[in-house]
Every structure is written in structure tokens, then in C-alpha cells.
Amino acid sequence: LAKTTQPISMDSYEGQEVNITCSHNNIATNDYITWYQQFPSQGPRFIIQGYKTKVTNEVASLFIPADRKSSTLSLPRVSLSDTAVYYCLVGDLRDTNAGKSTFGDGTTLTVKP
Amino acid sequence: DADVTQTPRNRITKTGKRIMLECSQTKGHDRMYWYRQDPGLGLRLIYYSFDVKDINKGEISDGYSVSRQAQAKFSLSLESAIPNQTALYFCATSATGTVASDTQYFGPGTRLTVL
Numbered sequence: 762l763a764k765t766t767q768p769i770s771m772d773s774y775e776g777q778e779v780n781i782t783c784s785h786n787n788i789a790t791n792d793y794i795t796w797y798q799q800f801p802s803q804g805p806r807f808i809i810q811g812y813k814t815k816v817t818n819e820v821a822s823l824f825i826p827a828d829r830k831s832s833t834l835s836l837p838r839v840s841l842s843d844t845a846v847y848y849c850l851v852g853d854l855r856d857t858n859a860g861k862s863t864f865g866d867g868t869t870l871t872v873k874p
Numbered sequence: 875d876a877d878v879t880q881t882p883r884n885r886i887t888k889t890g891k892r893i894m895l896e897c898s899q900t901k902g903h904d905r906m907y908w909y910r911q912d913p914g915l916g917l918r919l920i921y922y923s924f925d926v927k928d929i930n931k932g933e934i935s936d937g938y939s940v941s942r943q944a945q946a947k948f949s950l951s952l953e954s955a956i957p958n959q960t961a962l963y964f965c966a967t968s969a970t971g972t973v974a975s976d977t978q979y980f981g982p983g984t985r986l987t988v989l
Contacts, residue, residue, distance in 0.1 A: 795977070804878075804964050804980025805917070848916060864909075864916035 765865035779836045783849030791853040799846045878981035886987045895950045897965030906948035907966040955988040
């Protein structure tokens with residue numbers, strides 16, 4: 762069971778790049794790394810997913826080193842609307858391994874003007 | 875219309891009462907999940923289902939039961955509610971795909987208070 766560790770909170774200012782790191786020392790070979798964003802009283806929303814190296818989409822980048830024991834979510838040029846809780850999820854949702862995915866306690870990002 | 879809906883959105887009940895939370899999805903996904911979230915904490919998996927005939931316990935299934943009535947419907951029951959089951963409950967769905975870890979789509983949540 763790959764437990765994850767993230768910083769509890771981070772502050773940033775509008776326009777800055779924000780990097781949030783997640784540690785997952787016990788990641789298994791079949792595990793993927795997925796990041797979700799959650800606004801208050803809403804369900805989490807998928808941001809990005811990766812297995813190794815670097816993944817980029819229209820909203821974020823995900824950096825995963827070769828040993829895969831950590832990963833870094835990078836948000837370019839944040840705005841006030843990026844203020845939310847960010848969760849790192851490590852797991853394998855295929856049949857026999859489902860239920861072993863773990864949401865950490867999340868990182869509360871506060872973007873200031 | 876939302877792809878994943880939950881009813882009710884808010885519920886206040888008393889200790890010992892039976893309560894059911896319902897989840898419906900229009901995404902056509904086979905997999906459905908129920909999570910619980912306590913203030914300031916992450917989500918914990920209660921139960922999950924990969925198809926209509928499949929039910930599996932998650933991390934914290936004690937005190938809960940589920941029913942998968944159809945591909946699109948997955949309900950969570952508290953047979954005898956207790957105050958420490960006060961929490962925000964989320965339903966989620968995912969498709970059975972080729973990637974190892976399928977993206978989950980979450981409903982808006984049900985806020986349950988047990989007095």
C-alpha cells in the first residue's frame with residue numbers, strides 16, 4: 762500500500778509557478794501517480810497522471826524521477842482560482858489491486874494577490 | 875446535467891437511524907466507488923464495485939453496506955448511524971480502460987450529520 766506524504770500547506774502569489782512534491786517511497790511497479798484538485802464542498806477533479814519521467818497537459822506538468830519514490834506537480838503562473846487542496850494519489854485501480862489506492866491528506870494551496 | 879449525481883446533498887439524522895445515500899452516473903462507466911472525507915483530511919475508500927455483480931470492501935467498510943442496483947446506480951447505506959459517521963461522502967466512477975490507473979470522476983458530495 763503506497764502511502765503518500767505531501768506538505769500540509771503552501772502559499773504563493775498570482776503569476777508564480779508552484780511546485781508541490783509528493784513522497785511515495787513504497788510505490789509498486791504497477792502503480793500510477795495521479796493528482797487531483799478539490800475546491801471546498803466539491804468532489805476532487807482530475808488534473809494529471811503519469812508513470813515516469815515527465816507529463817504535461819494544458820493545466821500542469823508532472824515530474825517523476827527515475828526511482829519513482831516522489832513526484833512533483835508543477836502549476837505554471839497560478840491565479841487566485843487555483844486556491845484549492847491538491848491530492849496525490851498512488852495506486853493501481855486494475856481489478857485485483859483496486860482499493861489499495863491512497864489519497865494523502867492533501868496540500869492546501871493558497872494563492873494571494 | 876452533471877455526469878455523477880448524489881442524493882441527498884445534505885442530510886441530518888439521529889443516532890441509530892438507517893440512512894441511504896444514492897449515486898447515479900450517466901458516463902456509462904462500469905466502476906463506481908464510495909469515499910468518505912473528514913474535515914481537513916483526505917478521502918478514504920469505503921466500498922467499490924467493478925460491475926453490477928461485483929462488490930468489494932475498501933479501507934473503512936465497517937458500519938457501511940452498499941448495493942449496485944444497476945450499472946448506473948450505486949447506493950451506500952448506514953444501517954445504524956452513529957455520530958462519528960458524520961462526514962462528507964463522495965461517489966466516484968471510472969471507466970475500465972487500458973491504463974493501469976483509471977481517472978475517477980467524482981460527484982458533488984453528500985454532507986451527512988449524525989446527531
